[in-house]
Amino acid sequence: MTTLLILxxxxxxxxxxxxxxxxxxxxxxxxxxxxxxxxxxxxIDDKNYKSHPFTALGNLTVDGEQxxxxxxxxxxxxxxxxxxxxxxxLRYWQTGSYVFAGVxxxxxxxxxxxxxxxxxxxxxxxGFDLSATQHDLMVAFDSQNVQSASTAEPVDxxxxxxxxxxxxxxAYKES
Numbered sequence: 032m033t034t035l036l037i038l039x040x041x042x043x044x045x046x047x048x049x050x051x052x053x054x055x056x057x058x059x060x061x062x063x064x065x066x067x068x069x070x071x072x073x074x075i076d077d078k079n080y081k082s083h084p085f086t087a088l089g090n091l092t093v094d095g096e097q098x099x100x101x102x103x104x105x106x107x108x109x110x111x112x113x114x115x116x117x118x119x120x121l122r123y124w125q126t127g128s129y130v131f132a133g134v135x136x137x138x139x140x141x142x143x144x145x146x147x148x149x150x151x152x153x154x155x156x157x158g159f160d161l162s163a164t165q166h167d168l169m170v171a172f173d174s175q176n177v178q179s180a181s182t183a184e185p186v187d188x189x190x191x192x193x194x195x196x197x198x199x200x201x202a203y204k205e206s
Contacts, residue, residue: 086133087109091125
């Protein structure tokens with residue numbers, strides 16, 4: 032008598048790692064909209080903003096089940112290196128509904144993205160010298176419904192200002 036035992040694995044949620052085998056995988060790519068206009072009085076021009084690092088966060092819904100922290104608890108830093116936007120570790124498209132958030136500058140504080148797609152930013156100056164870097168706080172959102180990984184478009188963030196740079200100078204004056 033021969034007994035055949037077949038074991039199958041079950042994942043709680045789909046992986047965003049590359050799919051092994053002959054099928055092609057498509058990484059999630061990010062960038063900044065070419066239409067970005069700086070509304071700042073900071074000493075930085077449009078050109079610098081269009082290549083400045085930012086933090087990307089994302090949520091994915093597959094078959095009605097929401098996943099958060101696609102890029103880690105505080106997101107991933109996306110950098111422009113030789114005109115190519117890169118981050119690590121790469122995440123790959125799969126079928127589902129995505130909602131993305133971007134925060135610039137990436138080092139301005141910590142950010143989190145709730146399952147309800149609410150962006151929370153702990154913005155402060157600790158470890159980040161606003162006066163030296165001359166950047167404003169900007170955010171962006173994007174969403175995509177992906178039917179096939181091969182047809183997914185890069186995420187093109189159109190950042191908008193949330194807080195302009197404010198520098199307060201004071202001096203002691205004896206009366």
